[in-house]
Amino acid sequence: MGAKRRPRQYAAASMGGGSRTIVVGGGFAGLAAAVRLVAAGREVLVVEAAKHGGGRSRSFHDKVTGREIDNGQHLMMGCYWETLSFMRAIGVPDDALEVQSNLAMTMLKPGGARVELTCPPLPAPLHLAGGLIGMRGIGMLHRAAALRAGLLLRGEIARPDDNETCDAWLRRLGQTPPIRAAFWEPLIWAVLNDDPLVASAAMLIAVLERAFMGSRAASSLVVPRLPLSSVYVQRAVDYIEARGGEVRFASPARKLELDADGRVAGLTLKSGETVATEQIVTAVPPQVLLELLPEAAREHLVFRDVARLEASPIVNLWVTLDEPLLDRPFVGLIASPLHWLWDRDRIEAGTSGRPTAGDSLLSVTISGARGFVDDQPEALRELFLGEIARFFPRARPQIRGFRVVKEKRATISHAVGTYRRRPETQSPIPGLLLAGDWVRTGLPATIESAVQSGHDAAARVLSGR
Ligand SMILES: Cc1cc2nc3c(=O)[nH]c(=O)nc-3n(C[C@H](O)[C@H](O)[C@H](O)COP(=O)(O)OP(=O)(O)OC[C@H]3O[C@@H](n4cnc5c(N)ncnc54)[C@H](O)[C@@H]3O)c2cc1C
Structure with missing residues (x-):
C-alpha cells in the first residue's frame, strides 16, 4: 500500500508574486470586477476559458441566418444601475442601447388582439398605476386587481418570504386569471426565468421595488441595439488593458491553490502554469467554482449549498x-x-x-x-x-x-428556498471572493446581479477586507 500523498502546499511569495488580483471568468461579472479594480490602480489578470468574452451574454456569427446573433435576446431595465454605470465607464455609446422613455409593452392574445400597457409620464409609482388603469384590451375588474400590488409595495400587505411562490402570492393578492396571464406571468418568466408555480415571490418583489418605487425611468425597458458582445466585451477588455491589466482568452483555470493556512496562494491553469496571487475573484457559474476548489473545501457548508443550486x-x-x-x-x-x-x-x-x-x-x-x-x-x-x-x-x-x-x-433556478443557498461575496476561504449573477446580491440572476456581484467583489478587494 502506498503512503497517502500530502496535498501540495503553496505560498504566494514562494511563487514570486502575490499583489496581482486574478479574476476567473470574462462574463459581465468578471469584466465588471476587473474594470473597477484597474480603475482603482490595481494589477489585474483576467483568465477566461473561451476564446472570447461575454459568457452567457454574448453574440457570435451564425451561418444559418448569416448574421451576428446573441445567444439569446437580452432585456435590461432603467433600474440596472450597476450595469449602466459599468457601460458608461467603459464608453458604451448611448445609441448602442434603445431606452424606452416610459415603460410600454404589448401582449398578444390568441387571434392577435392586443393588450397594451403604456405608462404615462407621471412620477413613480403613479406612472405604473396610470398605466395599469389605462391598460387596453383587458377589463376594468382585472386592471383594478393589479393595482392591489401597489399596496404591497407601500408596505400595506405582508411581504412574501423566500418560501412563498409567485403563484401563491398572486392568489393572496387576488389577481384574476386575465391580469395574471397578460401582465404578471410574462413578467415572472422574464425576470425569474422560472415557472410562477415554483419561483420565489421574494425575488420578484426585489425587482418590482427597484423598477417601480424609484424614478419613472427605473422601469423603462432597455434593449441592446447591437449584437451583445459588440456592445461591451471589447470595450471592457480595452479599458482593462489600457490601465495595465491583462486579459487572457482560451485560458481555463483548473484549480485554486491554498497555502498551509488554507489561504489563497495561486491559481493553476489547464495549461499547467501556476500563477501566484493572494486574491482571486471567481466569476464563473456555480458548478465551475466547485470544480476549481480543492476537494476538502467543497465539504464546507457554504459550498455544499452551492452544489444544491439548480x-x-x-x-x-x-x-x-x-x-x-x-x-x-x-x-x-x-x-x-x-x-x-x-x-x-x-x-x-x-x-x-x-x-x-x-x-x-x-x-x-x-x-x-x-x-x-x-x-x-x-x-x-x-x-x-x-x-x-x-x-x-x-x-x-x-x-x-x-x-x-x-x-x-x-x-x-429561483425556486422557493433557493436564495439562502446563494453564497456571500466573501467565501470561507481567505483571499477567495465570489462573483457571478448567482451569488447573494438581493437580485435574481440577471445581468444586473452579475455586474453588482463583480462590483461587490472589487469593493472587497479594494477595502482590503
Ligand atoms: C439565453 C439567455 C437569455 C438571458 N436573458 C437575460 C435578460 O434578458 N436579462 C438579464 O438581465 N439577464 C439575462 N440572462 C442572464 C445573463 O445572461 C446572466 O445573468 C449573465 O450573463 C451572467 O454573467 P456572469 O458573468 O455572472 O456569468 P457568465 O456569463 O456565465 O460568465 C462566466 C465566464 O466564465 C468563463 N469560465 C467558465 N469556466 C472557466 C474556467 N475554468 N476558467 C476561466 N473561465 C471560465 C465562461 O466561459 C464565461 O465567460 C440571460 C441568459 C441567457 C443564457
Missing part, C-alpha cells in the same frame, strides 16, 4: 422570415410557450424604424424552457409555426432560416 434553461429561436411579422420591436404572447418575439431589424434600426425591406430576423424567447430544451429543431420549428398561426392568423411568413440556441444552464 439550473433553469432558456431556448432561443432565431428565425429568418421572408417578411416582417411584427409592427413593433417586440411583443409578448399570452399563455404561449413562446414568451417574447423580437424583431431584430427594427431593434437594430432604433427609433428611425425599419431600414430595409425583404428578409426579417425574428428572435423568439422560451424562458424556463425545461419542457423544450431536449426537443429537436424540427419539433421546435413545428411549435413556432403552430404558435404563429394561432397568434397571427392572417400572416403567411415563409421561413428562410431557422436556428436554435439552447442554454441549458441559462440561470440558476
Whole structure:
C-alpha cells in the first residue's frame, strides 16, 4: 500500500508574486470586477476559458441566418444601475442601447388582439398605476386587481418570504386569471426565468421595488441595439488593458491553490502554469467554482449549498422570415410557450424604424424552457409555426432560416428556498471572493446581479477586507 500523498502546499511569495488580483471568468461579472479594480490602480489578470468574452451574454456569427446573433435576446431595465454605470465607464455609446422613455409593452392574445400597457409620464409609482388603469384590451375588474400590488409595495400587505411562490402570492393578492396571464406571468418568466408555480415571490418583489418605487425611468425597458458582445466585451477588455491589466482568452483555470493556512496562494491553469496571487475573484457559474476548489473545501457548508443550486434553461429561436411579422420591436404572447418575439431589424434600426425591406430576423424567447430544451429543431420549428398561426392568423411568413440556441444552464433556478443557498461575496476561504449573477446580491440572476456581484467583489478587494 502506498503512503497517502500530502496535498501540495503553496505560498504566494514562494511563487514570486502575490499583489496581482486574478479574476476567473470574462462574463459581465468578471469584466465588471476587473474594470473597477484597474480603475482603482490595481494589477489585474483576467483568465477566461473561451476564446472570447461575454459568457452567457454574448453574440457570435451564425451561418444559418448569416448574421451576428446573441445567444439569446437580452432585456435590461432603467433600474440596472450597476450595469449602466459599468457601460458608461467603459464608453458604451448611448445609441448602442434603445431606452424606452416610459415603460410600454404589448401582449398578444390568441387571434392577435392586443393588450397594451403604456405608462404615462407621471412620477413613480403613479406612472405604473396610470398605466395599469389605462391598460387596453383587458377589463376594468382585472386592471383594478393589479393595482392591489401597489399596496404591497407601500408596505400595506405582508411581504412574501423566500418560501412563498409567485403563484401563491398572486392568489393572496387576488389577481384574476386575465391580469395574471397578460401582465404578471410574462413578467415572472422574464425576470425569474422560472415557472410562477415554483419561483420565489421574494425575488420578484426585489425587482418590482427597484423598477417601480424609484424614478419613472427605473422601469423603462432597455434593449441592446447591437449584437451583445459588440456592445461591451471589447470595450471592457480595452479599458482593462489600457490601465495595465491583462486579459487572457482560451485560458481555463483548473484549480485554486491554498497555502498551509488554507489561504489563497495561486491559481493553476489547464495549461499547467501556476500563477501566484493572494486574491482571486471567481466569476464563473456555480458548478465551475466547485470544480476549481480543492476537494476538502467543497465539504464546507457554504459550498455544499452551492452544489444544491439548480439550473433553469432558456431556448432561443432565431428565425429568418421572408417578411416582417411584427409592427413593433417586440411583443409578448399570452399563455404561449413562446414568451417574447423580437424583431431584430427594427431593434437594430432604433427609433428611425425599419431600414430595409425583404428578409426579417425574428428572435423568439422560451424562458424556463425545461419542457423544450431536449426537443429537436424540427419539433421546435413545428411549435413556432403552430404558435404563429394561432397568434397571427392572417400572416403567411415563409421561413428562410431557422436556428436554435439552447442554454441549458441559462440561470440558476429561483425556486422557493433557493436564495439562502446563494453564497456571500466573501467565501470561507481567505483571499477567495465570489462573483457571478448567482451569488447573494438581493437580485435574481440577471445581468444586473452579475455586474453588482463583480462590483461587490472589487469593493472587497479594494477595502482590503
Ligand atoms: C439565453 C439567455 C437569455 C438571458 N436573458 C437575460 C435578460 O434578458 N436579462 C438579464 O438581465 N439577464 C439575462 N440572462 C442572464 C445573463 O445572461 C446572466 O445573468 C449573465 O450573463 C451572467 O454573467 P456572469 O458573468 O455572472 O456569468 P457568465 O456569463 O456565465 O460568465 C462566466 C465566464 O466564465 C468563463 N469560465 C467558465 N469556466 C472557466 C474556467 N475554468 N476558467 C476561466 N473561465 C471560465 C465562461 O466561459 C464565461 O465567460 C440571460 C441568459 C441567457 C443564457
